[in-house]
Amino acid sequence: MSASALTLTDVSAGYGGHITVADVSLAVPAGARVAVIGANGAGKSTLLRTIAGELPLLAGEMRRCETCARMGYLPQTATVDRRFPISVYEFVAMGAWQRMGVFRRLSPAVRQSIDSALARTGLTAVSRRPIATLSGGQLQRARFARLILQDAAMLLLDEPFAGVDRPTRDALMQLIDGWHAQRRTTLVVLHDLELVRQRFELCLTVDDGHAQLTPTAELLTVRPTPADGSIARHDFLRNALRA
Numbered sequence: 001m002s003a004s005a006l007t008l009t010d011v012s013a014g015y016g017g018h019i020t021v022a023d024v025s026l027a028v029p030a031g032a033r034v035a036v037i038g039a040n041g042a043g044k045s046t047l048l049r050t051i052a053g054e055l056p057l058l059a060g061e062m063r064r065c066e067t068c069a070r071m072g073y074l075p076q077t078a079t080v081d082r083r084f085p086i087s088v089y090e091f092v093a094m095g096a097w098q099r100m101g102v103f104r105r106l107s108p109a110v111r112q113s114i115d116s117a118l119a120r121t122g123l124t125a126v127s128r129r130p131i132a133t134l135s136g137g138q139l140q141r142a143r144f145a146r147l148i149l150q151d152a153a154m155l156l157l158d159e160p161f162a163g164v165d166r167p168t169r170d171a172l173m174q175l176i177d178g179w180h181a182q183r184r185t186t187l188v189v190l191h192d193l194e195l196v197r198q199r200f201e202l203c204l205t206v207d208d209g210h211a212q213l214t215p216t217a218e219l220l221t222v223r224p225t226p227a228d229g230s231i232a233r234h235d236f237l238r239n240a241l242r243a
């Protein structure tokens, strides 16, 4: 049995004392690819932000394995990223700030890592352009390149494929697969259940104020029927899988 990257015990998450998701207890195995799924407004982002430490726990306890304290968090696509008057290269380089040293100089090793991250995300040709000139898909690639630089053991990605085309989605999904091969743990908020079925071994379902971890094979392999009680407890899944 693999070690846990993340353990939640009776965790409640929400805003200003108002609980959105209650009593979450689960253990995410190190290196797992976890799809966080649920209807709009169910509380997926709230839970992810709480795990990222952006929101305080309203109750319960959270433990991360020692290396998983090195965490990369990608919020839903934010327009604020583009407002900075910096180049794509500089934007990506920000992922390496922890490795830059006191004078904030880029060592040759860090420069090599930046070049490699730009190449892996297909951005080498646009690396000198201002970040503001990137398309939505290119910006998402740049945000992934910055994540590569962070070298995090646990990655929390909130709807990373929203608004990107199929080739970009496939390229970014390959990066997530690569992180999986390196035994990094990923929690990814997704609405594409076919992608979840193909590439994520665990599902964190957020529904009706509760969240639980279930093997994808158990949750999504069987097409639901009205008599299928295991799926019927999640209305959002029943509707989505019937569509």
Ligand SMILES: Nc1ncnc2c1ncn2[C@@H]1O[C@H](COP(=O)(O)OP(=O)(O)OP(=O)(O)O)[C@@H](O)[C@H]1O
Residues within 6 Å of the ligand: 015, 020, 038, 039, 040, 041, 042, 043, 044, 045, 046, 047, 206
């Ligand atoms: N900053 C906030 N302050 C107060 N309530 C919030 C805040 N952000 C979100 N909420 C509320 O918390 C609930 C859960 O929102 P959340 O964004 O976590 O849902 P979600 O599952 O990620 O939805 P979606 O799939 O639409 O992104 C919603 O009722 C939402 O209105």
